[in-house]
Amino acid sequence: MKPSFLDLLASLHTHRVDFVVVGGVAALIEGAPITTLDLDVVYRVDTGHISRLLRPLEALDARYRDPAGPHLVPSEDSLAANRLNLLETSAGPLDVMQEIGDGWRYEEVVRRSVKRSLETLEVSVLELEAVIESKVAANRAKDRAMLPVLRATLDELRKTRG
Amino acid sequence: MAKRPPKAGPDGRNQSRGGLEGAFSTDGVDLTLIRWMLSLSPSERLRVAQDVIDGARALRAGHEA
Numbered sequence: 251m252k253p254s255f256l257d258l259l260a261s262l263h264t265h266r267v268d269f270v271v272v273g274g275v276a277a278l279i280e281g282a283p284i285t286t287l288d289l290d291v292v293y294r295v296d297t298g299h300i301s302r303l304l305r306p307l308e309a310l311d312a313r314y315r316d317p318a319g320p321h322l323v324p325s326e327d328s329l330a331a332n333r334l335n336l337l338e339t340s341a342g343p344l345d346v347m348q349e350i351g352d353g354w355r356y357e358e359v360v361r362r363s364v365k366r367s368l369e370t371l372e373v374s375v376l377e378l379e380a381v382i383e384s385k386v387a388a389n390r391a392k393d394r395a396m397l398p399v400l401r402a403t404l405d406e407l408r409k410t411r412g
Numbered sequence: 413m414a415k416r417p418p419k420a421g422p423d424g425r426n427q428s429r430g431g432l433e434g435a436f437s438t439d440g441v442d443l444t445l446i447r448w449m450l451s452l453s454p455s456e457r458l459r460v461a462q463d464v465i466d467g468a469r470a471l472r473a474g475h476e477a
Contacts, residue, residue, distance in 0.1 A: 275461075283446055375454075398437070
């Protein structure tokens with residue numbers, strides 16, 4: 251299987267995972283002219299739901315991206331314990347996160363999301379203003395570098411909305 | 413296939429708008445590219461990004477072959 255954002259999203263969707271697309275792909279879907287290689291999602295953290303998240307990760311042959319290469323696979327324990335899970339899968343890099351920004355967990359993130367139709371899927375995507383807030387809070391060099399484009403996109407979006 | 417972005421003229425000006433006025437933000441962000449992206453549907457935007465990634469992979473595979 252070649253890397254495909256849509257295949258990753260379809261797998262999570264098929265297994266009824268509660269998730270919100272965040273980060274660069276969310277900004278892209280909302281109209282920012284940027285490129286990114288990995289799909290970032292925030293997932294609902296509760297015992298029953300984490301076992302549901304594990305199914306698509308197993309189907310996608312997910313492994314932790316580790317330069318040392320121990321080929322660790324995600325488990326219910328690791329998904330419950332790790333705030334950030336950087337994975338490689340048969341459909342490309344996938345970062346599954348418990349929270350972003352200033353500790354925004356799924357419940358907060360989904361409140362700031364919009365539903366978007368992507369081919370045959372309906373997916374929750376973090377709204378652009380919230381993506382910007384999360385990048386400001388993260389305050390990493392790569393996030394700061396992206397901010398002018400994201401802010402200019404938000405300005406243009408507001409103009410088109412009137 | 414997604415629509416093509418507006419082409420800049422040989423001097424960097426956007427031909428469809430006839431000049432640089434309004435083409436860039438004060439930060440130097442290309443607003444014509446943003447407007448083009450906003451003219452696409454979310455599915456088309458995702459397809460554009462996927463095409464870029466696929467193209468880069470194909471180029472790399474060709475280079476390594």
